[in-house]
Amino acid sequence: MTERDLLHPPSVTDERHPSDLAEILERVLDKGIVIAGDIKIDLLDIELLTIRLRLFISSVDTARRAGIDWWETDPALSSRAARDSLAQENAELRERLHALESRVGAEELSPVGAAGEEERP
Amino acid sequence: MTRAEAPALTYAFAVCRGGDLTASAEPLAELPGFGTGTPVRTLAAGPLTAVVQDVPAAGFGEEALRRRLSDRAELERCARAHHAVITAVSALAPAVPLPLATVYLDDGRVREALGERETSLLTALDRIAGRAEWGVKVYAPTGPPPAPEAAPGDGPGSGRAYLDRVRTRQRGREQRHTLALRAAERVDAVARGLAVAARRLRPHGVEVTGKHRTHVLNAAYLLDLGRERELRAALASLRRDETDVQIELSGPWVPYSFADGGLVDDGAAP
Structure with missing residues (x-):
């Protein structure tokens, strides 16, 4: 299996072993110099996070049992960091909603003001 | 337009x-x-x-x-x-x-x-410039441990024998895992010695590795072009010595893991 490496030096363009996709993903998703694009993709987006959790080691507990913890600081894969960031986003959204509601309420006496929430700023 | x-x-x-x-x-x-x-x-x-x-x-x-x-x-x-x-x-x-x-x-x-x-x-x-990234992965097989020998005097059906078997199995698993982690650190140390920079990546989950093995080291090394021969030779030698683990090499990669300035990480875990 591994001797293959010695017989056929692999090249990046080769279709190689099953972890090939995981190796590409771990490199293209969060590697490379960080220059911000104009289009911002949240890599914590829940579906993408799920894919990443399946492809990479599945849980903090599993990793700890395995004695592996150097990746824990990565917010994209640490469930606690992900939760914290979701909680923070949630709090911010509530705050904005509250502000909008009180403004709408002040203007037209409709305290719910949900109709206007479709339009995002 | x-x-x-x-x-x-x-x-x-x-x-x-x-x-x-x-x-x-x-x-x-x-x-x-x-x-x-x-x-x-x-x-x-x-x-x-x-x-x-x-x-x-x-x-x-x-x-x-x-x-x-x-x-x-x-x-x-x-x-x-x-x-x-x-x-x-x-x-x-x-x-x-x-x-x-x-x-x-x-x-x-x-x-x-x-x-x-x-x-x-x-x-x-x-x-x-003039360098390439190489990936080194170390896996620990998760196959069933060798069957523990039955303690004399205890019948196969005795509760005590059962508990002993469970305990022995558990100990064996832990031991093999510790050995694999130590082997991974030795592999990392050798590869680091040849590289101008090294970085640990997240280990892959079971969906990638399969159930038969656990990923214990996923590392990337930045090597001067031409040194990959030494890396291959070093890994070949490690494969002979480290029989508890599987060692895989991938590359050359465009140096994705070394583009952002973070060079050597904070060293091997104890």
């Missing part, structure tokens, strides 16, 4: 030093990139050149991209397309790879972004 009715965005793949690419950029136009029908092209920005492609806003806007990257098959397609362009660019000139989904509103915004990070991009290009 003759190309298309829909507004286009500029997708950036990689950044090179200007002079390195202009003479040899022709093969890029042959690349499909994201298959949008527009050529992969170069975009000069001061001393730097970005490799970009016009992409439709309908498919690459924030909402559309999020949807696409959340779909496993589409994520794979995008990642491979992105990686293929970067690999091709890097064959022509040293290239700093940009992360997947680095999208700008237009060419002008790409120039601005490159201008803002000009110094660090030039530094990164110096760092990776």
Whole structure:
């Protein structure tokens, strides 16, 4: 299996072993110099996070049992960091909603003001 | 606008030093990139050149991209397309790879972004020129442990014998895991010795490795071109000595893991 490496030096363009996709993903998703694009993709987006959790080691507990913890600081894969960031986003959204509601309420006496929430700023 | 009715965005793949690419950029136009029908092209920005492609806003806007990257098959397609362009660019000139989904509103915004990070991009290009990234992965097999010998005097049905067997099995698992982690640290130390920089990546989950093995080391090493022979020889020797683990090598990769300036990480765990 591994001797293959010695017989056929692999090249990046080769279709190689099953972890090939995981190796590409771990490199293209969060590697490379960080220059911000104009289009911002949240890599914590829940579906993408799920894919990443399946492809990479599945849980903090599993990793700890395995004695592996150097990746824990990565917010994209640490469930606690992900939760914290979701909680923070949630709090911010509530705050904005509250502000909008009180403004709408002040203007037209409709305290719910949900109709206007479709339009995002 | 003759190309298309829909507004286009500029997708950036990689950044090179200007002079390195202009003479040899022709093969890029042959690349499909994201298959949008527009050529992969170069975009000069001061001393730097970005490799970009016009992409439709309908498919690459924030909402559309999020949807696409959340779909496993589409994520794979995008990642491979992105990686293929970067690999091709890097064959022509040293290239700093940009992360997947680095999208700008237009060419002008790409120039601005490159201008803002000009110094660090030039530094990164110096760092990776003449070097390649190699991946080393170490796995511990998770097969059933050797059957424990039955203690004399205890019948196979006795509760005590059962508990002993469970305990022995558990101890065996832990022992083998500790051995595998130590072996991984030794492999890492050897590879580090040959590299100008090293970095630990996240270990892969069971979906990638299969149930029969656990990933105990996923590391990337930045090697001067020409030293891969030494790395291969060192790993071949380690494979003979470290019989508790499987060792795999992949590469050469464009130095994705070493583009952002973070060089040697804080060393091997105890």
